[in-house]
Amino acid sequence: MSALLTVEDLRITFPTRQGPSEVVRGVSFTLGRERLGIVGESGSGKSQTGRALLGLTPPPGTATAKRLDFDGIDLRNASPKQWRALRGGRMSMVMQDPKFSLNPVMTIGRQIMEALAFHGRSSRAEKKARAMAMLEAVQIRDPERVFRAYPHELSGGMGQRAMIAMMLVTEPDLLIADEPTSALDVTVQIEVLRILDALVKDRGMGLIFISHDLRLVASFCDRVLVMYAGRVVEELKASELDRAQHPYTQGLMNCLPKIDNDTRPLPTMTRDASWAL
Amino acid sequence: MTATLSRREWLLSEQPASRRQARLGQTYRTWLALRANPLAMIGLAIVVVLIVVALLANVIAPYDPIVGGDLRTERLLPPSLTHLMGTDEQARDIFSRIVHGSRITLMVVALVAVIATPIGLLVGTTAGYFGGWVDTVLMRVTDIFLAFPRLILALAFVAALGPGIENAIIAIAITSWPPYARLARAETLTIRDTDYINAIRLQGARPVRIIWGHVVPLCLSSVIIRVTLDMAGIILTAAGLGFLGLGAQPPQPEWGAMIAGGRRFIIDQWWVVTMPGLAIFVVSLGFNFLGDGLRDVLDPKARK
Amino acid sequence: MSALLEIRNLHVTFGAGPDAVQAVRGVTLQVAEGESYGIVGESGSGKSTVLRAICGLAPTSSGSILLGGTELTAPRRAEFYRRVQMVFQDPYASLHPRHTVDRVLSEPLAIHGFTDREARVERALTDVGLGPSFRFRYPHQLSGGQRQRVAVARALILEPRVLLLDEPTSALDASIQAEVLNLLDRLRSERGLTYVMVSHDLAVVAHMCDRLMVMQHGQAVEELTREALRAHAATTDYTSQLLTASHGYTKAAS
Numbered sequence: 001m002s003a004l005l006t007v008e009d010l011r012i013t014f015p016t017r018q019g020p021s022e023v024v025r026g027v028s029f030t031l032g033r034e035r036l037g038i039v040g041e042s043g044s045g046k047s048q049t050g051r052a053l054l055g056l057t058p059p060p061g062t063a064t065a066k067r068l069d070f071d072g073i074d075l076r077n078a079s080p081k082q083w084r085a086l087r088g089g090r091m092s093m094v095m096q097d098p099k100f101s102l103n104p105v106m107t108i109g110r111q112i113m114e115a116l117a118f119h120g121r122s123s124r125a126e127k128k129a130r131a132m133a134m135l136e137a138v139q140i141r142d143p144e145r146v147f148r149a150y151p152h153e154l155s156g157g158m159g160q161r162a163m164i165a166m167m168l169v170t171e172p173d174l175l176i177a178d179e180p181t182s183a184l185d186v187t188v189q190i191e192v193l194r195i196l197d198a199l200v201k202d203r204g205m206g207l208i209f210i211s212h213d214l215r216l217v218a219s220f221c222d223r224v225l226v227m228y229a230g231r232v233v234e235e236l237k238a239s240e241l242d243r244a245q246h247p248y249t250q251g252l253m254n255c256l257p258k259i260d261n262d263t264r265p266l267p268t269m270t271r272d273a274s275w276a277l
Numbered sequence: 278m279t280a281t282l283s284r285r286e287w288l289l290s291e292q293p294a295s296r297r298q299a300r301l302g303q304t305y306r307t308w309l310a311l312r313a314n315p316l317a318m319i320g321l322a323i324v325v326v327l328i329v330v331a332l333l334a335n336v337i338a339p340y341d342p343i344v345g346g347d348l349r350t351e352r353l354l355p356p357s358l359t360h361l362m363g364t365d366e367q368a369r370d371i372f373s374r375i376v377h378g379s380r381i382t383l384m385v386v387a388l389v390a391v392i393a394t395p396i397g398l399l400v401g402t403t404a405g406y407f408g409g410w411v412d413t414v415l416m417r418v419t420d421i422f423l424a425f426p427r428l429i430l431a432l433a434f435v436a437a438l439g440p441g442i443e444n445a446i447i448a449i450a451i452t453s454w455p456p457y458a459r460l461a462r463a464e465t466l467t468i469r470d471t472d473y474i475n476a477i478r479l480q481g482a483r484p485v486r487i488i489w490g491h492v493v494p495l496c497l498s499s500v501i502i503r504v505t506l507d508m509a510g511i512i513l514t515a516a517g518l519g520f521l522g523l524g525a526q527p528p529q530p531e532w533g534a535m536i537a538g539g540r541r542f543i544i545d546q547w548w549v550v551t552m553p554g555l556a557i558f559v560v561s562l563g564f565n566f567l568g569d570g571l572r573d574v575l576d577p578k579a580r581k
Numbered sequence: 582m583s584a585l586l587e588i589r590n591l592h593v594t595f596g597a598g599p600d601a602v603q604a605v606r607g608v609t610l611q612v613a614e615g616e617s618y619g620i621v622g623e624s625g626s627g628k629s630t631v632l633r634a635i636c637g638l639a640p641t642s643s644g645s646i647l648l649g650g651t652e653l654t655a656p657r658r659a660e661f662y663r664r665v666q667m668v669f670q671d672p673y674a675s676l677h678p679r680h681t682v683d684r685v686l687s688e689p690l691a692i693h694g695f696t697d698r699e700a701r702v703e704r705a706l707t708d709v710g711l712g713p714s715f716r717f718r719y720p721h722q723l724s725g726g727q728r729q730r731v732a733v734a735r736a737l738i739l740e741p742r743v744l745l746l747d748e749p750t751s752a753l754d755a756s757i758q759a760e761v762l763n764l765l766d767r768l769r770s771e772r773g774l775t776y777v778m779v780s781h782d783l784a785v786v787a788h789m790c791d792r793l794m795v796m797q798h799g800q801a802v803e804e805l806t807r808e809a810l811r812a813h814a815a816t817t818d819y820t821s822q823l824l825t826a827s828h829g830y831t832k833a834a835s
């Protein structure tokens with residue numbers, strides 16, 4: 001399996017009044033054309049890791065790495081022009097809430113076609129055909145209506161599907177999904193995941209799925225990185241999650257209430273200071 | 278152990294042990310943030326100097342601001358060591374007049390702030406919190422006041438009550454509260470449906486307690502910022518009224534009136550109008566710097 | 582078993598005319614003293630509106646709400662707030678940003694004329710596992726879990742009989758959720774409180790509640806006991822769907 005993305009010793013630092021604070025402290029992993037989950041609680045640095053891969057570390061933060069290769073391209077010193085070609089073209093990102101990621105004054109159709117226009121020239125009719133095909137691929141029942149709709153006219157699930165359609169219409173090689181379903185209802189959540197799953201399978205994309213929900217990630221991904229305080233504390237196959245070694249991973253697994261068995265009180269975690277070292 | 282804590286550590290403690298320490302700590306944090314902004318500190322320095330000069334005008338001013346010197350030998354002298362800013366056509370020391378004029382400026386600023394801010398806050402938060410017809414009535418009244426042109430209303434006031442700095446202040450105060458009411462109302466509309474307001478409602482609190490204790494403190498910072506930024510405009514309006522001869526009356530050393538008096542000599546004796554003009558300029562700038570700095574520190578929306 | 586809290590055919594409508602939204606359409610339920618009752622549903626199902634209607638934050642369009650056999654008046658009497666309190670979903674939005682924990686806890690005591698405020702505030706903080714060192718902190722000096730503990734302390738400081746819980750842990754990390762759920766469980770058994778808990782998470786409700794109601798589009802879909810839920814004995818498709826979804830993603834489905 002050739003690596004699509006190689007990350008070595010990724011560090012992200014934010015300046016604070018008390019001096020610089022490292023929110024991601026030496027994260028390394030490789031990604032093939034597979035589904036990789038990154039799990040962690042708030043403040044673990046999982047979202048910042050995802051953003052850094054696209055060069056989107058918000059200022060004044062800075063990201064450094066020993067290696068950051070995407071399909072042979074060194075991302076560390078990519079020019080703004082190279083980034084523009086990559087972002088939205090060969091690498092895409094789906095965010096948590098479609099409300100903040102879609103332009104409210106532009107129809108969905110125009111936004112999807114605009115994404116196409118940035119990456120490769122083609123005729124208007126051709127672009128529209130591809131946009132419609134993409135909307136159908138994310139199982140929007142009435143693509144014609146959604147094509148002409150404004151973001152506020154769509155429900156949360158619909159908006160997130162339109163968002164995914166927009167991100168995937170350029171057929172990227174890598175999709176980073178940051179909590180793509182957290183704002184959605186559980187039943188809709190499963191449908192959206194199913195669409196992502198099918199697209200990854202059919203097109204051979206690499207997918208990085210960032211989530212706080214260990215149960216969801218474990219059931220969806222092939223491999224899981226567990227992050228704590230800016231570090232990867234454990235990396236394991238999703239199917240072998242119940243054999244997790246690190247107490248933090250075990251704690252995350254056990255502290256969730258389960259419908260089928262009644263543990264009372266729920267096991268809680270005693271955070272060991274050594275985990276964060 | 279407490280004895281070894283420095284005052285700074287005590288203030289910045291994440292575990293304050295008393296109400297006083299918590300409040301002082303909070304104030305100190307705001308102060309630290311403000312101190313990091315050089316322009317705000319310049320603004321604050323100008324405002325502090327204005328206050329000190331106004332308080333100690335009698336000590337600072339070397340001459341009497343109203344009674345001039347020898348009309349034959351001391352009229353319209355250029356700036357020199359004996360008369361730092363020169364003298365005017367009545368042989369009065371301009372520096373002394375500006376120093377005493379700061380009292381009038383400070384009084385205008387303070388009275389407008391004291392009159393307009395509470396009215397604006399009260400009207401705005403009440404309208405926003407209750408909504409419905411209360412909102413409609415209060416905001417239409419606000420609109421009516423907003424429709425008065427400030428200078429024209431001041432003219433009308435002065436025409437009715439006679440010229441004088443007091444009437445000018447009343448006119449300015451009456452026309453300056455509506456923007457604060459609007460601002461406070463807009464803030465209240467976003468605050469009133471939050472869960473912390475719902476929570477205090479569920480504790481059985483009455484509207485007066487909710488508005489005064491929970492809504493007003495949150496609107497206060499944006500209104501204070503706005504008032505500070507408006508101060509420059511208020512000073513200019515007061516000076517404008519003075520210039521038109523409708524504000525402070527001669528021989529009171531009001532900066533606007535001083536410019537008006539000196540405009541006949543603007544070509545040959547430039548210092549007569551320039552000095553009070555500079556004073557107005559510096560003080561207005563000071564309030565604007567301070568207001569901008571306060572916005573960065575107090576306004577949660579502008580914070581990154 | 583007599584019901585402590587009873588809702589009869591509750592309708593809640595927001596707005597009027599063609600824009601009116603019927604958030605709750607005919608919900609009936611009974612909660613016994615000391616019971617823990619759950620309401621489960623997805624966003625827009627009207628589950629939170631039922632809670633808000635109980636405490637008077639949402640208008641009752643028709644139907645009635647009874648506490649201890651007497652119908653509640655609108656607006657609620659001061660005495661109501663000593664018997665029913667609420668914990669909100671987002672601990673970052675439910676604490677006043679400029680008030681210390683001390684003020685948050687002593688204000689209800691002041692409103693209701695308690696005299697031994699100092700002692701009560703300290704005890705309330707200890708009860709929710711925070712301790713007196715948290716007393717003079719501002720919300721921004723607290724973590725999400727600590728804030729929610731303060732919110733629980735605030736709700737309990739007037740010693741109510743009924744606690745309304747509106748997704749009390751959905752804004753918290755999983756490990757913190759476990760701590761807060763344990764705290765709520767302990768407080769209930771210690772004080773014999775009655776809970777009405779709203780959540781989108783079936784597992785959380787199954788853990789906390791003896792009985793639960795599933796809501797969709799403002800209506801009750803079905804009411805079932807914890808045992809029935811465990812046995813997957815749901816009678817409606819919608820509940821079964823929710824049950825399946827709560828077990829995570831299943832690859833084999835398509």
